[in-house]
Amino acid sequence: MEAFLVSTFIVALAEMGDKTQLLALVLAARFRKPWPIVLGIFVATVLNHALAGAAGAWVTTWLGPQVLRWVLGVSFLAMALWMLIPDKLDDEEAGQAPRWGVFGTTVVAFFLAEMGDKTQITTVMLAAQYSAWAWVVVGTTLGMMLANAPVVWLGERITRRVPLRTVHAVSALIFLVLGVLALTVSV
Template identity: 30%
Template sequence: MDSFFLPLVAAAVAEWGDKTQILALLLALHYRKPGIILFAIACAAALNASLAAFGGSLLGAYMNGNAAQLFMAVALTLAAIGTLLPFDEPDNGIGWRMGSWKVGIFLASFIGFATIEFGDKTQFLTAGFGAMLPIWPFVALGAAIGTVISCAPAVMMAEIFRETIQLKLIRRISGGLFLFVAAILAINAFRLI
């Protein structure tokens, strides 16, 4: 069950306040079709998580347990850095370049989300879990569900979410948590304690 729940929690925490959650919010405010947007996010998250978990499992086949833990510690450290670094939140006009595409709500949401999520911290975390944990399809499923869980409030309650959620505080807490867990894994991987 670790192969499912650890990536689920890590992905859900990593995506809070991230640009993918902001994109989900902008898509929801523009299209006002939460079901279609969430389905597109789920499909894109499943694709990206599957690629990452499978790639991580391929790398993990060449690593011993300590190397896999160190790889995961590096992924967590990169996630912490990505979470703690500020980014410019897009204004309401940015998504409507994408919204003006003549491909429909699902495809615009899928392409936008898959593109912005590719190479993101959640994908690195998923690759780390894929290298460290035994069943990569469960890792992919957990990471995809965690991503959808974190984006769902932004999509379902777009107006309330935009006005009330303090994303900077959430990002700081997430980043600190990732650094703490990364330090523990690195210490364990190097057998310092």
């Protein structure tokens, strides 16, 4: 249960102001069809985070506990710094035509936008930290949906009221604490 709750909370916070949240806003403004967009976000996130979770679980079998502890600790500290750098949506991504309809465009755009993204890397790290990687994937997917579905339905009204700098600072602090704990608490 801890893996699920931590994963949900961290990803929901990390996703605020992330490029995929901006992508959700752009898709919602452009297509004005919230259900296919939300379903596309869900499908892309499940696929992407399942792969990331499996990679994180595989890492635990490949690395010894001491090496894994240092890799996770340093990775969490790096994520803390990365959270302080806001994402921006590339102009090229915003101008793509819906070749596969709204749903297909959303699935492809979100899956690709998540490659190497903060939330994907977070999923890998959390799956490596917790033995229940499936709960990590469920949690990170729920976190993504909590952050992105309201943006699709409520759009710009949310982004004007959410203090993104504060959200990024809180996310960075959480990653900092996780990194320090991973480095200082013995296995």
